[in-house]
Amino acid sequence: MTDDRPLSRRGFAALAAAGFQSSASGAQSVLTATQVVDRIKRKLAEEGVAWGPSVFDGFHLGEPDILVRGVAVTFQPTFGVLKRALAANKNFVISHESTFWDGFDPVEVMLKDPVCQAKIRFAKDNRMAVWRIHDHWHRRKPEPIFTGLAAKLGWTSYYRPDNRPRHYEIPEMPLLEVARHIQEKLGTRNVVVVGDPQLRVQNRGRLCARVIERSARVAQL
Numbered sequence: 630m631t632d633d634r635p636l637s638r639r640g641f642a643a644l645a646a647a648g649f650q651s652s653a654s655g656a657q658s659v660l661t662a663t664q665v666v667d668r669i670k671r672k673l674a675e676e677g678v679a680w681g682p683s684v685f686d687g688f689h690l691g692e693p694d695i696l697v698r699g700v701a702v703t704f705q706p707t708f709g710v711l712k713r714a715l716a717a718n719k720n721f722v723i724s725h726e727s728t729f730w731d732g733f734d735p736v737e738v739m740l741k742d743p744v745c746q747a748k749i750r751f752a753k754d755n756r757m758a759v760w761r762i763h764d765h766w767h768r769r770k771p772e773p774i775f776t777g778l779a780a781k782l783g784w785t786s787y788y789r790p791d792n793r794p795r796h797y798e799i800p801e802m803p804l805l806e807v808a809r810h811i812q813e814k815l816g817t818r819n820v821v822v823v824g825d826p827q828l829r830v831q832n833r834g835r836l837c838a839r840v841i842e843r844s845a846r847v848a849q850l
């Protein structure tokens with residue numbers, strides 16, 4: 630059985646904390662990152678999300694055997710997020726999006742990039758690790774990313790989870806109006822629109838979902 634309520638970022642943080650905290654029965658008080666992940670996997674399995682193959686989900690930075698001092702949850706583990714986590718004495722970062730630029734582990738040419746090298750070195754020097762959960766998070770029911778965003782935007786009644794691609798069927802309006810609505814609801818100035826701002830966004834289509842998804846991603850940086 631799964632809970633029908635959308636899980637917010639705060640809810641996911643609670644799930645991560647449940648994996649981190651020891652039980653009152655006397656379990657060990659210090660866990661490795663791998664042990665935290667194992668507990669999260671068991672919790673997901675209880676909710677009907679069995680762990681399976683994924684090209685995205687897994688450790689993307691640091692060593693899985695680090696002893697966890699604290700857990701930070703983020704949409705995207707930017708360099709700034711890693712520094713803020715370390716300042717809060719949290720050396721295990723759980724993210725939804727990629728640690729680097731392309732969504733995958735850095736390829737050979739990327740490893741030579743000084744920014745990439747600095748990020749890897751920062752994690753190593755400070756005994757930090759980043760674990761990504763993307764595919765399995767989208768497999769939860771109801772799907773938490775779009776459902777949670779719909780609630781934030783006040784568009785819950787417009788969300789159509791059974792259609793592919795997932796999208797929102799909003800009343801037709803200019804693209805600029807859509808962008809301003811997203812800007813206001815997410816409390817961010819970082820909304821970029823490319824194209825004719827007066828373009829009429831149809832009440833059904835991929836364009837609106839893409840604009841929202843990318844805007845939300847920028848807002849979390």
